[in-house]
Amino acid sequence: MTQYRVLPGPEHFLPPSAASMGICLPNPGEAHVNGVIVPEERAYEEAAKQFLMAKVPTIFPGPLVLWAWNEKAAKKATAVRHLYNTLKECVQPGQTPMLIPMPDYRPKYPKINPEVEINPNHPNLTIWHNKIDCCMFVGVHCHQANLALKIIRGGTSCYTVAMCAQAGHEDAMLSFRDASVEKIMKLAEWVRKLKGTVQPRLTSAKSGASN
């Protein structure tokens, strides 16, 4: 049993992959929080809490939900928009929810515009620029999500959530698996349920200042 926990960074110049530290992915019906397997219900509560505590809670939708390449993707995109709108309704003054797309994975030089997008090759630029202290990846191909999640953990203190349509991500601090429209909607329900019960961190996000 590993003692390693997947926690907000900045962790290391080059942090290890969580899998190499013995963190395992959840089975269907489960999720993980900080690398510890939990029932999925527990993860909804924790993810909603993290969103409501954050100064800049942000959703990063990737190509698999940004483009209407099939009916399911279009429905997921609507659910993501609903989650974002719910966040905006439920936060307190001083909190600024954001929705920033990851439209593709192209390496872009000299750098991306962090105000309008996030890129898996240098995700920290967007995190730092917008002082994002909690984010959720959804609709990002698994390899690219893990790439970005590891870099974020290495260089920022941002709390990361993955809403993964496949097996989940150990490199996020919290990960769902088998993401569906229903699961995204359920997370929105939890955000609404916890509205007003969570004290937001209104001090400046450490992530923006780190490294």
Place this chain on the structure above:
Amino acid sequence: MADTHSVIGTKNKKGQTFTDTWAMMNDAPRTPSFYTGSEVIKEALRRASCDVMIAYPITPQSEAAALIGELFAEGYIGDYFRGESEFAVMSQCAGAAFGGARVFTTTAGPGTMRAMENFPMWSGARLPIQMIVTCRGINSPLSIQPDTLEIAYLLNTGMLVWHAETAQDFFDWILKGYMVSEEPDVHLPLALCCDGFFVTHTKDVVNLTPADMCLPPYDPYRSPVPCMDMECPPVRMMRDPFVMKSNYISYATHASWQQEVWAAVERSRKHTIKWLNGLIETENTDAEILIVASGTAVSQGREAIRLLEDEGIRCGLVKVKVLRPWPGEEIREATKNAKHIIVPEFNVTGWLAKEIKATIPNSERVHAGPRVCGGMTMPPEIIVSEIKTLLGIHTVSMASRG
């Protein structure tokens, strides 16, 4: 969009029924058949719903490659052709896999070495290609005979590496291999190795699943990277590697990318344990003497154990089925009681013994040998002799056999 589960129970163009793989491998009736290893590869492929097989002749895999050509002629394989060289074959395999196909190929010895540049590329691009490696000698002077040295070179490519002992292993693992390597959290190539000739060219009784059942097709939409997108990595890297940009973030991205490949190797552990019933197999691990081996060295070890038992010497066995991911925990546990760990190998460097030494406490317990190479056989008597020498028991030299 393909949905693998929706096709279960339906038939392919050859009249085979797409079958839940777990049910096919564990519950379906088996028919004992007397086949060479090469014929077994063909029979596994008949049931594998393989889209593309690319071949190039090199001993001792040529027969298997040719037999799969017959499968193509019969309509069981989507496409089949011969590449210009092993390097070309492995590059063409990558192209087919980038395009979303289930891909199979076979190679051996110098062919493996010639194609080597492609293997880390396959892993980095997360392509779940299956490659059979029928190991043979690789160095000059040329030898086509059994020798497992090439496996050492595959261990750090980021591929999954399994080492079959028998033709039965081969049949089952080809089919199960796709199930592991195509998991979206794994999605890596598999090098399924065997000792050339010993497995490929000898006949054995192999229990086959029904020929009218086949694997569900590969679903490329579960891939962790986009299929064949010329603008995005991994395909884009072939023409515009971001690592070529000299800045910190490019290096950090590449580092994270490499870590992700090895994270995927780690993730395969759970799936491999499920499908292969563990990464190792053990017998009598409470014995003070333990043979730890992979491939056909396991078979020779079994025979040596039988000979030792006749003389009242008790010896246990660890069969290492999977080399990547490396079964470190399992080997530590299996060897904890052993005073002497014997590692017989069919190669000159003893790569398996080195891996084991790096894994267990008190590694002076590891006796790296006996080793043969270049096509030599390994009579069980030389394992017996080695063990007796370790125990201080007088033994007759095997040198006169040479």
